[in-house]
Amino acid sequence: MEATVHRPGEGERIGGPTTVTVKATGEETNDSFYLGEVVIEPGFPGPPPHRHERVHDMFYVLDGALTMRLGDEALELEPGSFVCVPPGVVHTFSNQSDAPVRILNFNTPAGWENYMRDLAATLASGTPTQEEIGRIASRYDFEVV
Numbered sequence: 001m002e003a004t005v006h007r008p009g010e011g012e013r014i015g016g017p018t019t020v021t022v023k024a025t026g027e028e029t030n031d032s033f034y035l036g037e038v039v040i041e042p043g044f045p046g047p048p049p050h051r052h053e054r055v056h057d058m059f060y061v062l063d064g065a066l067t068m069r070l071g072d073e074a075l076e077l078e079p080g081s082f083v084c085v086p087p088g089v090v091h092t093f094s095n096q097s098d099a100p101v102r103i104l105n106f107n108t109p110a111g112w113e114n115y116m117r118d119l120a121a122t123l124a125s126g127t128p129t130q131e132e133i134g135r136i137a138s139r140y141d142f143e144v145v
Contacts, residue, residue, distance in 0.1 A: 004028040011037070012113075014120040018044060026110030034112040040066070040101040046094035047137060048130040048144045055141045056108050057085040059093065064101030067094045090145050115140040 004024055012022040024035040040046075049069065059066065059082070066077045069092045070085065077083065085091045095101045105112075118136050122128050128136075134144040 001028075001030060014116050015123070020105075020116050020120075022113050022116065023104075024110075025113045029110055031110045033106055033108040034110045036105045036113070036116060037062075038103050038105050040064075040093075040095040040103070042095055042098045042100060044095045045130060046092050047142075048134045049090050049092045050134065050137065050142050050144050051090045052085075052087050052141045053143070054087055054109065055112070056087065056106075057091065058106035058108075059083045059085075060104040060106070062102040062104065064095070064099050065097050066101045066103060067096045069093070111140060115142070 006021075006023050009021070012025075014020040014022065018041065019039045020036045022034075022036050024033060026032075026034065046067075059068065059077070061077045061079050061081045063079055066081070068075045068077055068083055070083070071090050075083075115137055118139070119128075119133065122132065122136055131144075134142070138144065
């Protein structure tokens with residue numbers, strides 16, 4: 001295994017209503033984690049409420065205000081905020097502000113990069129609904145609730 005280095009702006013770039021720059025994949029981390037730098041456009045409704053069976057889904061806010069739902073609780077997360085959503089916890093996120101939100105999204109174990117790639121292919125042909133996003137994500141330890 002070799003070290004992975006991605007300088008600012010480097011990494012596999014996946015576009016859409018959110019832009020993801022993949023910084024670490026399962027191939028690079030021995031399947032231990034995924035890391036993406038994500039820019040979420042204003043008004044992005046986010047994925048449908050969901051939970052994971054195995055994945056720990058983590059969010060670190062770099063810029064802007066991320067709206068996060070954890071069960072019935074809504075949180076407004078400012079820069080420097082961190083959330084670790086363990087398996088089984090229903091959650092979603094959105095950008096309800098009028099400015100982009102930039103976050104780091106970590107998932108362990110790895111594999112989320114494949115969802116990002118599949119979603120990008122769908123986004124290339126239009127803007128999917130939350131339900132369509134949910135169907136794609138269901139292939140990657142994502143259960144819509």
